[in-house]
Amino acid sequence: MATARKMWALPGAELTAPASLLMHGGGPELLQLPCPSFLIEHPKGLVLFDTGCNAKIIDDAAGYWGEVAQALPIKWSKADTLDKQIEGVGYKTSDVKYVILSHAHLDHSGGLTYFPNAKFLVGANELRYAYWPDPDRRWAFILNDFLPTRNYDWLELAGDFDLFGDGSIQFLLTPGHTPGECSVLVNLPNRKFLLTGDTAHLRAAVNTGATMGIDFDPTQSIRSLQRIKMIRDLQGATMWITHDPEDWKEHPHRIE
Ligand SMILES: [Zn+2]
Known part of the structure; x- marks a missing residue:
């Protein structure tokens, strides 16, 4: 099996939220x-998984996000936007050929427009749902993250996809949190990482199998969680849960 050369974990906004928002059984x-x-x-080619929040929230979170901005206090500086992070490791945004979107929530889809010439990969049914979510979840989708991307080169995937056909970067459809949620398995020269997106939110939820309040389909969420745990265990992959503070602290941010 081939490998990708290296991977960088690029920091974005830091949001403050109670554990109870992220998992059933979480505390205050x-x-x-x-x-x-x-x-x-x-x-x-250069591949990006997720694009973080839209940088407009640095100056005007309420204006761009609406009411949810009050519930999710934001720490982020203009020196740390995604374009600058990519430049910081020696590339330009125009060098990114493929963007894989874990799902269409506001903390993952904010930077799509940095990459107008990339090819975008997303799970089936995600984009339609992003345009018209159920009313109680509408706050988690920002229409303006997507409107400028209608004519972008989107590939919607109804199943798993081996991006380069060599096993190095595998798109795994892990729906439940949203209709088209995906994870990515990255085979690097010395390590294998399973990037979970929001298939899981915290290590504690992986251990207990807890879903979260705004999951689109909790039954699917549980199946997807079981699936990524099995991949972790049988394929020797390290799970990297996007929002888990311990994962962010423990894993190296430049990996070969
Ligand atoms: Zn998220």
Whole structure:
């Protein structure tokens, strides 16, 4: 099996939220949640997994996000936007050939417009749902993250997809949190990482199998969680849960 060359975990906004928002059974304690993107270098092109929040929230969170901005206090500086993070590791946004979107929530889809010429990969039914979510989840989708991307080159995937056909970067459809939620398995020279997106939100939820309040389909969420745990265990992959503060602290941010 081939490998990608290296991967960077790029920091984005840090959101503050109670554990209870992230998992059933979570308490009132406030967590500092990272919202990273992952840049993966492969001989056939540069791949990005997730794009974080929209940088407009740095100056005007309420204006861009609406009411939810009050419930999710944001720590983020203009020096740390996604374009600058990509430049910081020696690339330009125009070098990114493929963008894989874990799902269409506001803390993952904010930076799509940095990459107007990339090819976008997303799980089936995600984009339609992003345009017209159920009313009680509408706050988690920002229409303006997507409106400018209608003519972008989107590939909607109804199943798993081996991006380069060499096993190095595998798109795994893990629906439940949203209709088209996906995870990505990255085979690097010395390690294998399973980037979960929001298939899981916290290590504690992976251990207990807890779903979260705004999951689109909790039954599917549980199946997807079981699936990624099995991949972790049988394929020797390290799970990287996007928003887990311990994962962010423990894993190296430049990996070969
Ligand atoms: Zn998220």
